[in-house]
Amino acid sequence: MTGWIIFGSILLVLIILFAQSIRVRLIYEKEAEITVKILCFTLFRTPVDPKTAEKKKRKNAKKAERKRIKAEKQRKKAEKKGAGKSGGAETSEENADSSSGAADDEKDSKKSGHKVGKQAKKPKMKLSVDMIMDYVRSASPPIKRLFRKIRIRDVYIDWVVGSDDAAKTALKYGGLCSSIYSAQEFLTRYFDTKIGEINIEADFAAEKDDIFVYMLLKLRISTLLGVVLWLGVRVLKTYLKYNSRPKPAKTAKKVKARPAPGR
Numbered sequence: 001m002t003g004w005i006i007f008g009s010i011l012l013v014l015i016i017l018f019a020q021s022i023r024v025r026l027i028y029e030k031e032a033e034i035t036v037k038i039l040c041f042t043l044f045r046t047p048v049d050p051k052t053a054e055k056k057k058r059k060n061a062k063k064a065e066r067k068r069i070k071a072e073k074q075r076k077k078a079e080k081k082g083a084g085k086s087g088g089a090e091t092s093e094e095n096a097d098s099s100s101g102a103a104d105d106e107k108d109s110k111k112s113g114h115k116v117g118k119q120a121k122k123p124k125m126k127l128s129v130d131m132i133m134d135y136v137r138s139a140s141p142p143i144k145r146l147f148r149k150i151r152i153r154d155v156y157i158d159w160v161v162g163s164d165d166a167a168k169t170a171l172k173y174g175g176l177c178s179s180i181y182s183a184q185e186f187l188t189r190y191f192d193t194k195i196g197e198i199n200i201e202a203d204f205a206a207e208k209d210d211i212f213v214y215m216l217l218k219l220r221i222s223t224l225l226g227v228v229l230w231l232g233v234r235v236l237k238t239y240l241k242y243n244s245r246p247k248p249a250k251t252a253k254k255v256k257a258r259p260a261p262g263r
Contacts, residue, residue, distance in 0.1 A: 018222040021151075028213040038221070102243040131242055138238045149227075151218040153191040159199070161212075162206025171211075173202040 020039055025031040036044040157180065161173045177200055187193040196214075203210075 018225070020218065021218040021220050022224065023216040025211070026215040026217070028211060042047060052162065078214050134238050134241070138234040139231060142227045142234065145230075146219075146224070146227045147190055148192070149219060149223045150191050152187060152191050153216045153218060154196050154214060155187075155193065155198070156196045156212070156214040157198045157200070158211075160201050160206060160210040161192050162203045162208055162210070164207055168206045169202055169206075173200070 022039045025037070026033045031047070034044070034046050035042060042061075159176065159180075161169055161176060163169045163172060180198065180200065184195060184198065188195070
């Protein structure tokens with residue numbers, strides 16, 4: 001009974017974990033900030049938090065100090081062993097000299113002889129257009145599914161265009177509107193996207209742009225694992241298709257000719 005309880009608890013934890021999403025938060029305001037999280041755990045963050053960087057620096061310093069102390073102890077032990085073996089080293093050198101001649105002769109004989117039993121190198125696989133297209137066709141369905149399962153939420157863009165010249169500001173404003181709304185159409189077509197607010201303005205009195213961008217990306221762990229396994233199976237099938245050894249052709253059995261009956 002206890003075993004079933006443990007098994008059920010582990011299974012429940014795995015189900016809850018796989019149902020969670022990897023969250024990627026993107027913020028741009030004077031500098032880019034990227035944070036990758038699962039539940040309450042931060043997997044990646046840039047720029048690095050100063051407190052976290054200081055902790056990591058102290059940890060690396062302690063690790064380097066432990067390695068130095070360990071290396072110093074090993075060096076002292078090696079020196080003690082070397083001092084104890086110095087007396088018997090002289091006798092062993094004579095035996096080593098006598099055996100070295102035989103070893104050299106044996107090496108020369110091996111070099112001069114032919115290498116026996118060494119298999120020929122396998123021919124390198126040559127890439128072809130058909131092979132590359134097969135790999136692309138194999139990988140495209142899982143990758144398309146991965147893109148469709150990425151959820152983009154809370155997209156906020158507040159961009160005030162400015163420059164030192166009014167004409168430049170007008171041109172920048174027009175090009176920026178075209179680019180951002182084209183990107184919006186692309187995201188809503190190929191991703192599960194929900195746009196919060198997009199605000200683009202032109203300030204002819206400002207000398208530079210004022211930008212704020214916020215975006216949240218989500219992807220379930222179970223979806224990611226499923227797509228990775230699916231992609232691996234499809235790519236492996238394509239690899240075996242081009243790298244499997246052809247079976248040797250069966251040779252026809254020789255039939256002995258019967259002597260013609262005498263007349």
